[in-house]
Amino acid sequence: MKIERITLDRGILGGKPVIRDTRISVSLILSLLADGMTIEDILQEYSHLKREDILAAIKYAARIVADEEVLLPKATSL
Numbered sequence: 001m002k003i004e005r006i007t008l009d010r011g012i013l014g015g016k017p018v019i020r021d022t023r024i025s026v027s028l029i030l031s032l033l034a035d036g037m038t039i040e041d042i043l044q045e046y047s048h049l050k051r052e053d054i055l056a057a058i059k060y061a062a063r064i065v066a067d068e069e070v071l072l073p074k075a076t077s078l
Contacts, residue, residue, distance in 0.1 A: 003063070013025055020053075029053075029057040
């Protein structure tokens with residue numbers, strides 16, 4: 001599985017990350033999975049995708065979240 005399957009191009013979906021050579025966004029793939037579709041379901045619905053494309057979308061999202069800085073409010077005492 002290679003992250004190179006994900007591309008960003010300002011001319012495609014406003015620069016959102018998409019599966020290479022498609023207009024299918026990483027966020028669409030994640031939404032479908034979150035809504036309960038399996039990888040196999042997505043592959044049937046989008047027959048031009050490969051399993052590796054979906055896994056790359058998940059890996060891309062995991063890397064983004066891992067690098068996200070979380071700012072927590074100061075703890076308050078009661």
